[in-house]
Amino acid sequence: GAGVSQSPRYKVAKRGQDVALRCDPISGHVSLFWYQQALGQGPEFLTYFQNEAQLDKSGLPSDRFFAERPEGSVSTLKIQRTQQEDSAVYLCASSLKRDTAQPQHFGDGTRLSIL
């Protein structure tokens, strides 16, 4: 597709359940980023991949959060034993090259609600 694609668009889960969020970056984009956006706030960085390598996971809030990009294309963000404070919009972004000056292009996000 032409842009970053995320699925599902909406996810409702009960507290304690595990969830998996998918990101399809723009074809050929080397770098992939995950951000968390709480209501009324700006996005906050979670983690960053260059191809299949996870180069920075300093923003992951706890060890319940795990991200992977095994083939250097599609990425999955997994949250285990979800808590209410995990409710947020999870945004994925990709950029073309290794050069970190390349601008990031965002998907429309997955809105996660934990009951």
Add this chain to the structure above:
Amino acid sequence: GQQLNQSPQSMFIQEGEDVSMNCTSSSIFNTWLWYKQEPGEGPVLLIALYKAGELTSNGRLTAQFGITRKDSFLNISASIPSDVGIYFCAGKIYNQGGKLIFGQGTELSVKP
């Protein structure tokens, strides 16, 4: 963590008016970006700035990378109703990879 201070938090203006918003940081940035976000959508890139002092325009939008590398502003001239949305500044700190640090956003409302 690192933060960007973005102001104003919200603006209510009349169609045709000019708008100005800015971001400041305690850290030096090597890239400044301005995004617009509408409800239910992801941020859309408006302008990217890569050099201190750089002034860049995109239609009615103009943005500048501050000389100190710690600030940036965005101006919108002759606002129209479709300018409504939340505008975010975002920056990258040198040697911290590609992660973006976002401001808190400026919510713009335009009255026809």
